[in-house]
Amino acid sequence: MQYWLMKTEPDECSIDDFAKTPAAVIRWDGVRNYQARNFMQEMHIGDEVFIYHSSCAKIGVAGLVRVVRAAYPDPTQFDSASTYFDSKSQPDKPRWVAVDLQYIRRFTEVIPLAAIKTMPAFTDHPLVAKGNRLSVVPISSEQREALNQRANRHKEDDV
Template sequence: MARWLVKTEPDECGIDDFARDPKNPITWDGVRNYQARNFLTEMAEGDDVFIYHSSCKHIGVAGVVKVARAAYPDPAQFDPESPYYDGKSTREKPRWKAVDMLFQRKLERLITLDELKGIAGLDDLPLVRRGSRLSVMPVSDEHWQIILQQEKRN
């Protein structure tokens, strides 16, 4: 089992959206960066994922979801009405992927980016590296545990 972090704007699809209907998965679509797409392709059913709220007032790790369905062609790429439409993508050779994810839990508190940047052992976590803007990234088991340990701290 692998572990991941996905960035989202909470007013678009945050941890509260997953919590609202915890038994029904949400499709994670609209990723239009090739490296992030490649990471989506590596996700497998059962993988754990941190939901990271970005581009908002309170930035940080907010909760945990689980991959409910491994990568498949992102349906939005074929919909001309979608902001994620890609006219160069075909059903025979889709360019973009989506995964379905299912709510696990909200963290007891938001673990902020500033806090993560100051934690020993996270220096090589892509999220805290300057210039890292990927919306999907792997998280090592060690980093996963370090982040979860911060949940109980004030």
């Protein structure tokens, strides 16, 4: 199993969207960065994905989902009415991929970037690097554990 972090603006797709109907599957599409696309192509069914909210009031890791369908051609690249349309993509030679994700849990409290920067496991991670705009990045099992410990600490505080 691999672990990932995917950035999103909550008004486009948030952990709350996943939580509304936990059994539902949400297609993660519209990624138009080659490195992020390459990471998505490495995803496997069962991989865990931390959802990171950006460009909002509470920036940080908000919850956890899992990959339920591995990378496949992103249908928005062929839809001329979509903001993600790519005229250079062809059905026989797609440039972009999507993955399907399903809800695992929402964290009681968003884990802010400032807190993540203090975690030793994230010292050299691209998420904490200045200027990183990559929307999909792998995380290690140590980084996964650090995020889960932080999320669980807040969960226990609420009990």
